[in-house]
Amino acid sequence: MGKKKYNEGCELDMTPMIDVVFQMIIFFIVTIKMDENVNEDIKLELAKEGPLYKDPDPTTIVVEVDRRGWISINNLALSEQQLGNIIGGRYRRLGKTFPIMIRADKNAQHKDVRKVMDICTAQGLWRIDFAAIKEPVGR
């Protein structure tokens, strides 16, 4: 009987562990981004010297060009005609120019990137950004 009592005193205190685990869960819930819709297939080129891409203009249109030359926005494949309609429509709605960001795969050919740039200039947008990786995280 006395022995049993002695063992009970050794019971693991769970409270600090639960505290830490809850903190971690809250951290992950806060940092998770469910709505990010980017084409995972696109591998960007490294450009460490480029200015940091931070707090982009909310009117920016990010156009993706993968290595096969397929054009998409938010991972939704588009034809050149559709892209022209989207850009033209936004230009008319806003009544001013807005930034265009091209996320092109490093192995994409220039002729495919050119298609996107030509569509933009045809709509009167001549200012174009290229996305590149400043600091690779992980991997």
Added chain:
Amino acid sequence: MAKRRKSRNKGEAAKLEMTPMIDVVFQLLIFFIVTLKEVDILSHLDISRPAPDSKATPENQVDDLLTVQIGKQGWVLNGSPYMGEVGLSKLDKQLTRMASFSKNTSVIIKCTGDSPHSSLIRVLNILAREGMMNISVFSL
């Protein structure tokens, strides 16, 4: 009745059972750790693009104009070719030297259709480091 009173007196039955909660919490934790994907920090390289119909690639070149041609194999800076990775570091030195004269020099980049996008980004990276602002990209 007597039995119940006995157990209540002990005061042990009122202890909260933690095991299921800890199980659930660990499941949640593992879910969030697995689905967490780290996002690369991005940079942006700005260029201006002349209208596609204006075929006026400036032939009446001003003296302080840098022209970089990008092909499938490498780069051509003001007429002299630079090929491959070694060529890139030479091109880097040459561009750095030229940029040290003036930051306002207009840079014209001409890309052929079959040149990889990475070649363009690498040149833009060098130009961004040197603080060159007037960059136009033409397509050949």
